[in-house]
Amino acid sequence: MFVTGRIFALGMLVVIWVFILGGMELAKRAMPTFRKLAGLDALPEMVGRAAETGKPVHFTTGLGELNTNMASQLVAGLSVLAYVSELCARDGVRIVYSVYQSQVMPLATELMKAAYTSAGKPEDFDAEDQVRYMSGEQFAYASAVQGFAERERPAANIMIGPFYAESMLFAETFYRIGSIQLAGTARGYQIPFFAVVCDYLLIAEEIYAAGAYLSKDPILAGSIRGQDVGKLLALVMMIVGIILTALGSSALINLLKM
Amino acid sequence: MVKESKTIWDRLEDIPREVLYGILIISFIMPMLFPIGFPVPISPEVQRWYNTIDNLPSGSVIMVDFGYSGGGEPELGPMAVAVYHHIFKKGGIKVVAMSTSNEGTLLFDKAIAEINPSQYGKQYGVDYIHIGYITGTESAMAAVGKSIRATTTTDYKGTPLDQYSIMNGVNEAKDFALLICYTTGGDQSEGWVRQWYTTYQTPYLCAVLAMMVPTMLPYQKAGQIVSLVSGAQAGQMELLVHVPARGIKSADVITITHLLCIALVVVGNIAYFGKKFSGGKQ
Amino acid sequence: MADFATIIQIWLAALFTIWIYSIAFRDNVFFKFAEHTFVGAAAGHSLVMGVDNILRIGWGNFIGGNYIYIIVFVLGVLLFTRYHSNYYWVSRFPLAVLVGIGVGLMMRTTVTSEFIAQIQSTAGMKLLGVDTWTAFSNLVFIIITLSVVYYFIFTFPKVHGGKLGIISTIAKYGMMAAFGYSFANTVLSRFNMIFGRFDFIMNTWLPLPYAMIALPVALILLIYAMIPAERRPWPKTQK
């Protein structure tokens, strides 16, 4: 009936399935509380600095498309964009979003307009100036963003989404012109560059948490809750396993191999 | 606005990038013009890779994935070439190649031209073959693992597989004693762990770009990969196989340019701390 | 001596290489040309390889007696309805098959290869009965792995409160060390790639006749192209 050697894995898959669905159901009733994310906490300060200097804030969500497996990172980036837009509207700071995906333009415009409206300043929002389609090609996009950075010298630069080889290019350019930077991506190869250059960092899964927290979407927040329970389970299994191994028993390891 | 006078530390920090690039280009060109022949130590992973192939029983069949793109060719090409030399020198091993990268078949041709298999008396279709680029990455791995012939009936040139003697009795993952993947993509290097090691426990050797090594390390630690090397270690493989080529040639350049990087970090930090301690805080 | 076609190929490849590198200094028209060639070539090549698969694998199976493949061809063509403003939804059916395969293949093995196998490997690390250095290394390994998993727990804020905050700090230190290592490895990768191109320029292109003359000419043209139009000494542009 069950394939030997894969029984535990199947059981685990079912358990995780239950965690995720359960998390979503519970989140529909009450949103889970999130821990502090250092990167997000820095945002008001970053916007405040832009207000002092009178320079704009720059935002990018990197590459990737909404209909691929990069969509969830892109969506997380857009949630942060909405939040930052509201902060900027409140402090009277101009925020410019550089767009790579033409399909994201209308969505981002809506999000930003809503943010300005909820800050009580819908008249301050100028879509044409603030939502800029740069290019749909990686390096053309990168050089357009670089050009923007050098012309307008934004006080802050925020990069959240799926980033590829352009990550280093952006981070270095904005560092050079003195922008304070927050960056986050779940693409493992690019995190080190952001870690080296940027002032604040959202590491890997943190961007999903940030997106879920800011968007207050019960599906995403509940899904993260379910994953958290999965992580707790992983921790328990590892600790029990290490203790058993130290005691000379391989009971847990044999169970995992079932 | 008051014009601030620049301190030496400011100047040091603000070296224009064109100057930095210039220095970098020079440090690439000089060792190429005047080769030094620095020594290259062999690392344990490369040795383990070499031993794995060396210990294969005669008659084994290996699956090789040319999963790299042209961008990574300078790094992974020399590794692929050196390993083919080793396999052909050892003899008695059949190599079936496929590609999960859409440039793979073209890069296979490049590698084979460099290897010149006829010097070892090896023939296409008898000792080695390429069954083509197959789209879908993980779907391709899973499909080929189940049945090669249900997936593709021809090699990369369009000739039916059954016309080649190498394919006699070779059709699924269980027929392969070893899996080797050269790749520039995480989907490939990780995909083979999922679709072949996890499913069929095929021993797996993986060569990736140096920058991908860290994310792949947990697989090696968990025993899912026998040996994980970076293409940058091709020079070491060439030394073990006694066929010095492109990999070893880069040793001088890599040494000089890395020394430059270390120097840049040191100078950059001196400038940073110099500015900090000379009261140049903003 | 290489034949004429090969010489042209080398010249083209060499010029493209120089033009692409020029972006490191400044944007210019040669870079733009090379970049557009690159994007076009990538798209064209990808399409050609797709056709190769459809013909070699799909068609091959079809004429081999697997007539059910006609359904796949129809589904494949339906994928292109995504470009139609009214019938775009038709493309969802073949796309759903693709997404389903991807999700199924990923889920069934990820749970083993990236979750259970990693837990198993960590659980099997020995702290007793090994030499001191190994025990110490294993201890550090276990502490970092556990604290990094712990760090990524988001919805139980209490586990990060008070003194427990130290766990996240350890996790961050561990990850920073890992990122430093990755960074250095990326330098190695990129420099190897640069070496590959320089090697090509110096040992394949420059030995060809006239290449030594062409190189400085190409560089001067590039520098000229990098100067903004209004500041060029010639031709004078009207303001």
Place this chain on the structure above:
Amino acid sequence: MSIVFKRTLPIVIVFATALLFILEFFVTIPGIDFKSAATTVNNWGIILTAFTLAFGAVNLFIFQGRHILRRTKGQWPFSLWMLIVIVIFIVIGVSSGVSSGQYTWLYSASYFALSATVYSSLGFYMTSGIYRALRAKNIESGLLLIVGIIALARNAPAVAAGLPIIIPWEAWISAVPTTSAQRGIMIGAALGALALGIRTMIGRETGFLGKLTEAEKGG
């Protein structure tokens, strides 16, 4: 009805297809041949993916075509050239085959050289990044810097040969802190991937459906 057909049915297809692959892997039920069903669907997937490889070119034709029609200043000649390149690749690739000498020539002269160069050009930015940004600002960045320098030194073959002490240092950094931190990230990411898979299967992640009408969004 229409929404069910346009929105729900694709999700049902996703669910059923994914479930087939999951069942094939984990269970054997006498009388039901999951394996041959999965093999067939798997091979279908390969052909379907081959069709999607044309999307890039089609997108470019639509997008760059607009530049050409509008004669966008400073852009349209490049757009035209890009489309010409695509056509050249298609004509040569399809007429003489991908393993032909002509196609290999075309590939080596353009795409191969270009992609190798484009990705290597990042090495330049990294150099200035190293110089300007790799600073020991606090403990975290200090740690990153020290590990980075040791790894850089080890990666330089001659430095490692002349200063063999760094070989075990680097090996330890690689085997202990790097592997363990990456493993922690991997365990978290695996759960994230599984959660994404589950959300896709139950129709809570609908990016692949493309644009949704207002009525479909409400569904």
